[in-house]
Amino acid sequence: MLTIYPIAIYEDNYVWVIEHQGQVAVVDPGDSQPVVDYLRKRNLSLDYILVTHKHWDHVTGIKELTGTFPNCEVYGTGHETIPCLQHPLLGGETLSLMGLDWKVMFTPGHTLGQIAFYMLDKEGQGHLFSADNIFVCGCGRMFEGTAEQFQASLASLMALPHNTLIYGTHEYTLANINFALHIEPNNTYTLHRQDVSQTLREEGKPTLPTTVADELKSNPFVRWNQPDVIRAAEHFSGLKLNSDAAVFGVIRAMKDQF
Numbered sequence: 001m002l003t004i005y006p007i008a009i010y011e012d013n014y015v016w017v018i019e020h021q022g023q024v025a026v027v028d029p030g031d032s033q034p035v036v037d038y039l040r041k042r043n044l045s046l047d048y049i050l051v052t053h054k055h056w057d058h059v060t061g062i063k064e065l066t067g068t069f070p071n072c073e074v075y076g077t078g079h080e081t082i083p084c085l086q087h088p089l090l091g092g093e094t095l096s097l098m099g100l101d102w103k104v105m106f107t108p109g110h111t112l113g114q115i116a117f118y119m120l121d122k123e124g125q126g127h128l129f130s131a132d133n134i135f136v137c138g139c140g141r142m143f144e145g146t147a148e149q150f151q152a153s154l155a156s157l158m159a160l161p162h163n164t165l166i167y168g169t170h171e172y173t174l175a176n177i178n179f180a181l182h183i184e185p186n187n188t189y190t191l192h193r194q195d196v197s198q199t200l201r202e203e204g205k206p207t208l209p210t211t212v213a214d215e216l217k218s219n220p221f222v223r224w225n226q227p228d229v230i231r232a233a234e235h236f237s238g239l240k241l242n243s244d245a246a247v248f249g250v251i252r253a254m255k256d257q258f
């Protein structure tokens with residue numbers, strides 16, 4: 001059986017724990033103790049650590065976890081300096097871990113070296129561990145990349161099957177939805193997501209995972225070809241925007257100031 005569970009750390013980060021056939025992987029352990037507590041309580045060991053990018057809230061727990069679980073192997077981006085990294089990945093690799101098939105995607109934009117992990121389970125369902133690329137109705141900050149790079153990365157993620165489950169690292173959903181409705185006030189699907197997400201948060205539940213289909217319907221950062229989104233970006237910039245990347249870049253800049 002496959003289980004995927006979020007451990008909440010810090011203010012609004014999730015460490016995703018993946019269990020399959022008695023083996024366990026964690027994605028982006030920004031802290032170690034909550035992960036150790038979770039595994040000990042269930043009598044589990046740790047086999048793999050998967051790391052998407054170098055930011056402190058994604059890597060800080062790695063050293064301690066490899067100390068506590070010495071057999072655990074660290075797979076992560078080879079474009080950046082990652083603690084204890086044993087298997088550097090550049091994107092395009094296929095991996096077989098825990099009896100599951102994985103594909104590594106190179107997705108620069110948030111940082112220049114970020115990768116994402118796409119896993120196909122035994123039923124053929126896709127699971128995307130995308131870290132700070134895409135969130136519910138949002139995307140990561142553009143710290144290092146260009147709008148062209150980031151938009152191309154998001155386009156490659158949105159080209160995955162529509163039912164792909166997306167496990168982002170941050171619980172920014174309600175704030176992101178406020179911004180999404182600022183861009184597309186008449187998007188009824190976003191309004192519906194606001195209701196659903198508010199209820200989940202009131203119950204103390206995560207709003208993730210999301211899906212490719214949900215984001216295509218409501219996330220202004222991947223709706224660069226929608227008239228309302230283009231109109232909002234052109235109004236803000238005062239420019240005629242003639243590429244998807246240009247629209248994306250302005251929407252990203254608008255969010256930075258929102």
Ligand SMILES: [Zn+2]
Nearest residue numbers: 053055110132
């Ligand atoms: Zn980050």
